[in-house]
Structure formats: structure tokens, C-alpha cells
Amino acid sequence: MHDSVEQAVERAIDTMRSNLSEQLTVDDMARAAMFSKFHFTRIFQRVTGISPGRFLSAIRLQEAKRLLTTTRLNVTDISLRVGYNSVGTFSTRFTKSVGLPPTTYRRMGGFAPRIPTQSPTGLTQGTITGQVTAPTHGPAPGLIFMGLFHHRIPEGPPAHCAILESPGAYHFTNVPDGTWYLLCHSVSGDVLRLQQDTMMVSAVGPLVVCGRQTLTADAHLKQVSKMDPPVLLALLDSRKAASERQARRENRAKLYAA
DNA sequence: CGCTAGAGCCATAAGAGATG
DNA sequence: CATCTCTTATGGCTCTAGCG
Numbered sequence: 001m002h003d004s005v006e007q008a009v010e011r012a013i014d015t016m017r018s019n020l021s022e023q024l025t026v027d028d029m030a031r032a033a034m035f036s037k038f039h040f041t042r043i044f045q046r047v048t049g050i051s052p053g054r055f056l057s058a059i060r061l062q063e064a065k066r067l068l069t070t071t072r073l074n075v076t077d078i079s080l081r082v083g084y085n086s087v088g089t090f091s092t093r094f095t096k097s098v099g100l101p102p103t104t105y106r107r108m109g110g111f112a113p114r115i116p117t118q119s120p121t122g123l124t125q126g127t128i129t130g131q132v133t134a135p136t137h138g139p140a141p142g143l144i145f146m147g148l149f150h151h152r153i154p155e156g157p158p159a160h161c162a163i164l165e166s167p168g169a170y171h172f173t174n175v176p177d178g179t180w181y182l183l184c185h186s187v188s189g190d191v192l193r194l195q196q197d198t199m200m201v202s203a204v205g206p207l208v209v210c211g212r213q214t215l216t217a218d219a220h221l222k223q224v225s226k227m228d229p230p231v232l233l234a235l236l237d238s239r240k241a242a243s244e245r246q247a248r249r250e251n252r253a254k255l256y257a258a
Numbered sequence: 259c260g261c262t263a264g265a266g267c268c269a270t271a272a273g274a275g276a277t278g
Numbered sequence: 279c280a281t282c283t284c285t286t287a288t289g290g291c292t293c294t295a296g297c298g
Binding site: 025026037041045051052053054074075076087088091092095101102103 | 282283284285286292293294295
């Protein structure tokens with residue numbers, strides 16, 4: 001039974017991916033999965049962590065990111081190709097989710113110069129801490145991007161973010177009160193190609209922060225699957241970030257030696 | 259699994275700014 | 279200057295969340 005539910009959700013996601021330029025509705029997806037739209041919405045949310053509408057929107061923006069970095073199509077054409085009839089709506093949604101307007105994203109080669117974080121909202125003080133682990137077999141993860149988001153989908157500015165060079169401990173302090181998802185994303189190899197087999201992800205949550213308490217949340221990286229929501233936020237260039245870190249380490253070493 | 263109120267998304271249009 | 283892109287306001291409508 002559980003498997004058939006997952007298969008239905010997978011079928012719906014396949015329908016989304018192969019009909020990006022169509023005006024797909026939840027009704028259409030529910031029909032493809034052979035459920036009523038009410039029941040379909042519920043099981044979809046249970047399996048993926050987000051609603052079908054948001055998942056579809058995320059897939060559209062992910063495809064737009066790909067088209068921006070791999071083709072010379074203009075923004076209007078790309079917005080039409082991924083199912084938006086209005087370039088205005090597309091531009092607004094893209095900027096809000098990715099963190100950069102479409103043309104800036106293209107100019108930067110698909111990377112963000114820095115990852116913006118939300119400004120503190122007054123009542124802060126919680127702490128979230130834990131370990132990031134990776135599978136013992138298979139390719140080693142590259143740099144690990146970690147972020148605290150309001151939703152199960154990595155879009156918009158995170159409340160906090162960090163970069164780990166390898167699996168290990170992390171520590172977020174001054175986390176605002178609220179419900180958070182810890183989302184981790186690691187790429188070994190070429191980030192631009194975003195090949196599924198080189199990407200590892202982990203999602204932990206919901207984590208409810210209230211007051212000065214400390215929460216422990218361990219994140220286990222796993223190979224990305226079809227049912228994981230795509231990463232929308234523009235990430236840093238991992239190779240550049242790694243070389244900058246290396247340069248900083250060398251500078252520190254020189255200072256100590258002097 | 260069905261229903262419904264309200265939140266949020268999208269289309270449209272106009273205008274400003276950037277670019278070649 | 280023409281074209282492209284981005285931003286913003288507005289109104290309609292779809293979708294989600296919550297209840298039964």
C-alpha cells in the first residue's frame with residue numbers, strides 16, 4: 001500500500017516534469033495518480049513534505065535555472081518554456097526563490113556571490129546543533145551547504161547557513177523562534193551540471209525552536225531522489241569557495257610563522 | 259475522503275532602468 | 279534609440295489548510 005502511494009506520487013512528479021510548459025493543475029496530477037484531488041494533495045504532502053503546487057513551481061524554476069546557464073534563450077522564452085505566461089510573474093518568483101534576478105543569475109554563471117540570510121527578527125536565542133554524516137560507500141561528498149529554512153524546500157534567504165568542508169559537527173546559535181527545516185546539500189564534481197548521481201541531500205524537520213533551548217538534529221546525507229524537492233537558492237561556487245578557504249588558511253599560517 | 263474560507267499565486271499592464 | 283529586463287500595483291482565481 002505504502003509502495004503504491006509512493007508510486008502514485010512518482011507518477012505525478014513524472015507528469016509534472018514531462019509537461020512543464022503546460023498549464024498543469026492539481027486536478028490533472030490527481031487524475032494521473034488516480035486519486036481525488038483532496039486525497040492526492042494529502043499523500044503528496046506526506047511523501048515529499050510540500051504541496052503539489054509548490055513542487056511543480058519548484059521544478060519549473062529549477063528548469064529555468066538550467067536553461068539560463070546552458071542556453072542563450074532570452075528570459076521571456078525561458079519563462080514560456082517552463083510554464084509561465086507572464087515574464088513579470090516569472091521574474092518575481094525566480095528572484096524570490098533563487099535570490100538573484102534571472103539575468104544576474106546567468107551573468108554569474110549559475111552561482112551566487114554570497115548566500116543572503118534573513119535579518120534577525122528580535123526574539124532570537126535558540127540553538128540547533130548536531131552532526132552531518134554521509135554514506136560510508138559511494139563518492140565522498142564535496143562542500144556541504146547547510147541552511148535553516150521555513151519550508152521543506154530550499155528557497156529564499158535562509159535564517160542561517162553554513163558550509164562544511166566534510167561531514168562533521170555543526171552549530172547554529174541565535175536561531176529565531178519558529179518552525180525550521182535544516183536542509184543540507186552537497187555536490188561532488190561539477191555543480192553546474194547538477195547531475196543527480198553526484199548530488200547528496202538531507203532534510204531534517206520540522207524543528208520547533210522556542211526560547212533559549214538547544215535542539216539536537218543529526219543530518220544524514222543520501223543520494224538525491226526524484227521525490228526530493230529541487231534546490232532553488234543559488235549556491236556558491238564550491239571550487240571558488242574551497243580555494244578562498246585554502247587561501248585564508250595559508251594567510252593565517254603565514255601570520256603565525258612571522 | 260469531501261467541503262470551504264482565506265491566503266497566496268498568477269496574469270496583466272505600465273513604467274523605469276540597463277544594454278548594445 | 280530600440281529592445282530587453284525588472285519592478286510594482288491590482289484584481290481574479292486556484293490551491294491549501296483545517297474541519298467534519
